[in-house]
Amino acid sequence: MVRILTREEVKKHKGATWVIIHNSVYDVSEFINEHPGGEEVLLERAGGEASEGFEDAGHTPDARSRLQKLKVGEISTTEHKDLEQKTEDWLAVTKDPNELDTEPENSYAVPIVIVVVALLACFYYYYF
Ligand code: HEM
Incomplete structure (x- = not known):
C-alpha cells in the first residue's frame, strides 16, 4: 500500500x-554518496521539492x-504541485506497466485506411 x-x-x-x-x-539517504551529480544538490533539497532540479539535470531513463x-x-x-511540463521520459517510466501498449497508437489508422481504400475503389468502379 x-x-x-x-x-x-x-x-x-x-x-x-x-x-x-x-x-x-524518495528516500535518498543511501544514494546520496553515489549520486553522479554530487551530494550537494540532494542535500540542498532535503525535505522538500526536487522536481525542477531533477528535470533540469536531464536525467537518463536509467x-x-x-x-x-x-x-x-x-x-x-x-x-500536489505539477511542473508545467513533464518530460516524455518521465511519463513513460511512471506509467503503470499494465497500461502501456494496451491501446496501440495506430488503433484508428487501420479503419481509416480501410474506409479510404473502399472509397477509392468505389470511385474507380464508378468512373472507369
Ligand atoms: C533521487 C533522485 C535522483 C536520482 C536517482 C539521480 C540519479 C542520477 C544518475 C543515475 C545520474 C547519472 C546520469 C544519468 O543517468 O542521468 C545523475 C546525474 C546527475 N544528477 Fe541526479 N539523481 C537524482 C536527483 C537529482 C537532483 C534533485 C538533482 C539536481 C537538483 C540532480 C542533478 C544531477 C546532475 C547535475 C547530474 C549530472 C552529473 C554529471 O553528468 O556530471 N540529480 N543523477
Whole structure:
C-alpha cells in the first residue's frame, strides 16, 4: 500500500533524507554518496521539492528507473504541485506497466485506411 504523506511530514522527517519529485517521496539517504551529480544538490533539497532540479539535470531513463526503487510514499493529492511540463521520459517510466501498449497508437489508422481504400475503389468502379 502506498504511504500518503504531507509536505510538512516530509520536511520534518528525521533519520532519513527524503526529497519530493513529481509528488512522490524518495528516500535518498543511501544514494546520496553515489549520486553522479554530487551530494550537494540532494542535500540542498532535503525535505522538500526536487522536481525542477531533477528535470533540469536531464536525467537518463536509467536514473529515472533508479528513482522508482527509492520511493517511500506519495504526497497527499490536496498538496500536489505539477511542473508545467513533464518530460516524455518521465511519463513513460511512471506509467503503470499494465497500461502501456494496451491501446496501440495506430488503433484508428487501420479503419481509416480501410474506409479510404473502399472509397477509392468505389470511385474507380464508378468512373472507369
Ligand atoms: C533521487 C533522485 C535522483 C536520482 C536517482 C539521480 C540519479 C542520477 C544518475 C543515475 C545520474 C547519472 C546520469 C544519468 O543517468 O542521468 C545523475 C546525474 C546527475 N544528477 Fe541526479 N539523481 C537524482 C536527483 C537529482 C537532483 C534533485 C538533482 C539536481 C537538483 C540532480 C542533478 C544531477 C546532475 C547535475 C547530474 C549530472 C552529473 C554529471 O553528468 O556530471 N540529480 N543523477
